Amino acid sequence: MYREYLAKTTELLREATGLEDVLITDGGDHADVASTAAFALAKQEKKNPALIAKDIVEKISANPKSAGIEVSCKGPYINFVFGADYVAESVAAARKETYGQLPEKTEKVIIEHTSANPNGPLHVGHIRNTVIGDTLVRVFRKAGYPVEAQYYLNDMGRQIAIVAWGVKNLHYEREEGEKGDEFIVRHYVEANKIAKEKPEIEPEFDLMMEKIEAGDEETVKLFHDSVDICAEGIKETLASMNVHHDRFVRETTFLWDGSMAEVLGRIEKMPDTQFDGKMMYLDLSKQGFGNRYVLRRSNGTSVYAARDLAFHLWKNTQCDRSIDVLGADHKLIGSQLQTTLSLIGERPPEIVNFEFVSLPEGSMTTRGGVFITADELIAETKKRALEEVTVRRPELSAEEREKIANAVAVGAVRYDIVKVSAEKSTVFDWKEALDFERQSAPYAQYAHARACSILEKAKEEGGFAECYEFSDSYEIALAKHIAQFPYVIEKVVVELRPHLLATYVRDLADLFNSFYRFDPVLKAEGKVRDARLTLVDACRNTLHQALDVLGIEALESM
């Protein structure tokens, strides 16, 4: 109901002040929402802002449309407190299974994320992309958009040539139970090592790149087999994190179907396109870029940037809105891509950038074999979770404990990543990753499990009647936060900042835990008991829906 009441308040303020922007802010401790419009009017009318605020409050109070909203002022601040109807309606809405789902839209969205080179396992840097991307996919779906999640699979670049060279020349045996990505990365690391020691093999990589470009059958098979083995392992990792892509798009597609040549043909005619033999680049200095945006090599072969242009043109034919999740190292090339697409009159993608994750000893590199894999991180977190659940719930079967530990581990990993805003670079810290206290997924999962447990017991005791009469401050604070969930979904979609959702869930769990501590539910009597049980159910469902959107399992018991 928050969105509705916010709109209503805005309307009331507009009518009372004549302002278009009514300067609504969060009310903090004072109110549900507040307005600082009196300051703005004070300047215009050269009057004391406190007096203006008083006038506005009187005007709004006299307006019959303000029923259910208590308006007051404290000095120049105009405060709005939403009343009992708001609380009741909000709690009722939150009990519906689809709570938070916004009206269906027709605008189709493609979100591309992860898209790591298939030369090794996903590491803790890559999965920041994955978690941000998958959370966005889930939020957009919750917000009513048809969404396709895509993984752009590099199946022909230099890194892949190095992998393919390794597969062709090293003849490694795949170990029993070894994942495809683990198997492939051994080749990649070793081939890089050899290339460093013997630079004379470099031309072999170049030759392979020329061959794949030309569509040489044997080379294509070698590349694609290597990529597929690795991708199979990557998919397993993604699945273990509750991440699913609707489509894997191969980079070679755009080379072979002629679409890359077509877009290069369009760019050839642009005034700022420069040539140096066969080599072609775009001079983007007018747009503020200092370097050459190379689109064709002097030997005539294609570059990543050119294939990427074709890929994005294709995506544009498939959707109304295209969003890419890219790491800090792709910032420059991302904005060059956007600029170039705009120059040729095409819609550029929206780009969500995130900063790097490094290790305390420095940055991670697949090439150097310096990284913590996502699999290791999850396994380690799961081990820790299993210890914890074994101590807490010794009576549970091994199977149940395993299931809980897994959900806790995946949740903890995802939450730790999504809770930090994307523009912040971070240093991976085991201690923090394995901390299951307050600002973590298990904290929210635990609140959910507590709510489930209360409802389960209530059921055993004969159930309860719906009741929406709340008077206690813990009840009202919780209900009012529950009311904001759809607003948060909308905000994340508009701002493309999934960490807001993590903050929301944490606050919701906080409020529930305080309520749990101070307001006995099952021991209360009559209407109070009914109302509290109704509220617990609303909170349970809101936590469940919010955790779903974060890709975290809402455990019923832990």
Next chain:
RNA sequence: GGACAUGUAGCCAAGUCAGGAUAUGGCAUCAGCCUCCUAAGCUGAAGAUCUAGGGUUCGAAUCCCUACAUGUCCGCCA
């Protein structure tokens, strides 16, 4: 050298885009709470002149300028 991002308590973050009320949390520290719905919990204490210096404003963590620090990028790699 240039571009982009970041700088908030011992540590890690929120708040910054759309300037307003005593700057919000967590970890660590200290003091409490399990005869009471799961203590992965709750309560309290202590801890910040929001990197520094200018400016705009009635009002700045938030906007502008400068400096410093950190990260990333600046390849006929992806």
